[in-house]
């Protein structure tokens with residue numbers, strides 16, 4: 001059983017072929033780390049997996065997923081807790097998600113006032129609240145200080161231990177899981 005399966009996938013973007021013939025299966029409890037030089041299509045691969053991009057060829061099958069990338073996808077005008085509640089099937093879990101990402105003191109602060117690293121952590125809180133079995137994390141360590149990196153790794157560990165799956169793109173090594181590596185080449 002796979003939570004994400006790509007079969008013979010080709011991706012065309014920005015007027016060129018980024019990759020083709022890509023097969024990938026990610027099952028419960030598995031984590032895959034996509035690496036490769038700038039512009040090789042790591043973010044595009046995550047967007048394909050999320051159903052936000054269509055493959056040029058091949059097939060993408062995915063269970064419900066939550067994507068965290070550089071866009072927080074939170075209402076900038078709302079206090080953080082309310083902005084997160086919008087995405088939560090169970091809003092009662094918002095305080096736990098804030099605590100798990102070290103944001104409990106910012107629950108009433110409007111999203112637009114958060115710093116870069118705080119916004120990254122808010123995205124992670126949104127992902128944890130989604131209840132999606134598949135997490136798609138695009139450069140999740142960007143902008144995080146050492147303590148926040150520890151929180152990210154703890155969230156990854158818990159998700160994998162609970163039978164979730166993760167597809168992440170990162171230029172930096174990430175702990176928290178026994179990552180299977182997928183290298184995209186130029």
Ligand SMILES: Nc1ncnc2c1ncn2[C@@H]1O[C@H](COP(=O)(O)OP(=O)(O)OP(=O)(O)O)[C@@H](O)[C@H]1O
Nearest residue numbers: 013014015018036037038039040041042043044045
């Ligand atoms: N919104 C877009 N519209 C058109 N082309 C795009 C768009 N976003 C990215 N591309 C193209 O797709 C290519 C791959 O971009 P992508 O962001 O997937 O690479 P990446 O491997 O994640 O890069 P990086 O390491 O810099 O984050 C880029 O070189 C660009 O030409």
